[in-house]
Amino acid sequence: MDQTCNACGQGFRPAFVFQIAVTPDGQRSHFCSLECRRARLGDEAFRAKRARRIAILNQKGGTGKTTTAVNVAAGVAERGRNVLLIDTDAQGNVGVSLGVSGERSLYHVLVDGVDPTEAAVPVRQSLDVITSDATLAAAEIWLARQAPEQRSRVMTKRLNLMQVSRRYDLVVIDCGPSLNLLNQNALSYVDEVIIPVTCDYLALVGVKQVVRTIKDVERHLHHSVRISAVLPTFYDGRTRLAREVLETLQGHFKQRCLDPIRHNTRLAEAPSHRKTIYEYAPQSHGAADYNRVADWVLATTASAGDAAPHFDSPAPQPSAPAAA
Numbered sequence: 001m002d003q004t005c006n007a008c009g010q011g012f013r014p015a016f017v018f019q020i021a022v023t024p025d026g027q028r029s030h031f032c033s034l035e036c037r038r039a040r041l042g043d044e045a046f047r048a049k050r051a052r053r054i055a056i057l058n059q060k061g062g063t064g065k066t067t068t069a070v071n072v073a074a075g076v077a078e079r080g081r082n083v084l085l086i087d088t089d090a091q092g093n094v095g096v097s098l099g100v101s102g103e104r105s106l107y108h109v110l111v112d113g114v115d116p117t118e119a120a121v122p123v124r125q126s127l128d129v130i131t132s133d134a135t136l137a138a139a140e141i142w143l144a145r146q147a148p149e150q151r152s153r154v155m156t157k158r159l160n161l162m163q164v165s166r167r168y169d170l171v172v173i174d175c176g177p178s179l180n181l182l183n184q185n186a187l188s189y190v191d192e193v194i195i196p197v198t199c200d201y202l203a204l205v206g207v208k209q210v211v212r213t214i215k216d217v218e219r220h221l222h223h224s225v226r227i228s229a230v231l232p233t234f235y236d237g238r239t240r241l242a243r244e245v246l247e248t249l250q251g252h253f254k255q256r257c258l259d260p261i262r263h264n265t266r267l268a269e270a271p272s273h274r275k276t277i278y279e280y281a282p283q284s285h286g287a288a289d290y291n292r293v294a295d296w297v298l299a300t301t302a303s304a305g306d307a308a309p310h311f312d313s314p315a316p317q318p319s320a321p322a323a324a
């Protein structure tokens, strides 16, 4: 159907999404060219809303990925932002931790093409979750059968639906402890990664592997992913080893090394009560530490789309810290 350009008044037939702008109250405007759209809406309005996309990644198991994903997502949601949390681990710990099992899981989104906003289960105010379970193993096999240039981008294709970006301010992906196709899919979707690192010697080796993985993905998928934060976890300041590992991480990642999450039994107990740490033990160290991370996410969200410094310095070499 022919339309009249709201900027220059010329008649034209819309062929591209950018040619139609919809205001929050549902009013439609039409623009024949990008220039006309920019002229009328300005650069700010020209930028389509894009949810911030963060993967919580470390190839090592038990580094606090799921705990971080759940409590950062919940913390940001408690601050009034709309958050989508996606579990990409077949163990399904996100759903278990929050006490939900989705009728439709990430498997259905990836393999059957179910709309992510239909698979998402509302679990708390402003927080939706796409769960995973053992069927995800079949999704991995299905992904492996796709054409080589497609198999790492299926998640991006499915989640790039306008509804996801419109509905959510933040998408958090909890990754599994491996280097599988699902994690490659997660990395090709996100713009940034938070790496939870346990405060022990081998953790430094793990960080090096994550940095290498991210570089490989960037090279192969031509998609830039920034390490926006390294989050020391299970920190016990009484041990010399923990203090030295923290110093090493701070030395390498500078301000991108966040203050540590202390070892806190309440964090380990909360999932069995199907609660976030803020619900289960709001006065605990765990709640205080994850509140700080949620505040950091909010404080850095405004600049998320800006050209942030890209991580390209070498990963920390695990120089043997002295025994505690």
Ligand SMILES: Nc1ncnc2c1ncn2[C@@H]1O[C@H](COP(=O)(O)OP(=O)(O)O)[C@@H](O)[C@H]1O
Binding pocket: 060, 061, 062, 063, 064, 065, 066, 067, 068, 093, 177, 233, 234, 235, 261, 262, 263, 264, 265, 267, 268, 269, 271
């Ligand atoms: N800071 C912490 N202090 C104590 N226990 C923790 C802490 N963070 C996580 N845990 C517990 O450690 C285990 C592993 O954490 P999890 O988040 O599942 O790691 P990952 O997802 O990397 O495998 C879980 O039982 C979790 O409840």
Ligand SMILES: [Mg+2]
Binding pocket: 065, 066, 067, 089, 093, 175, 176
């Ligand atoms: Mg996990």
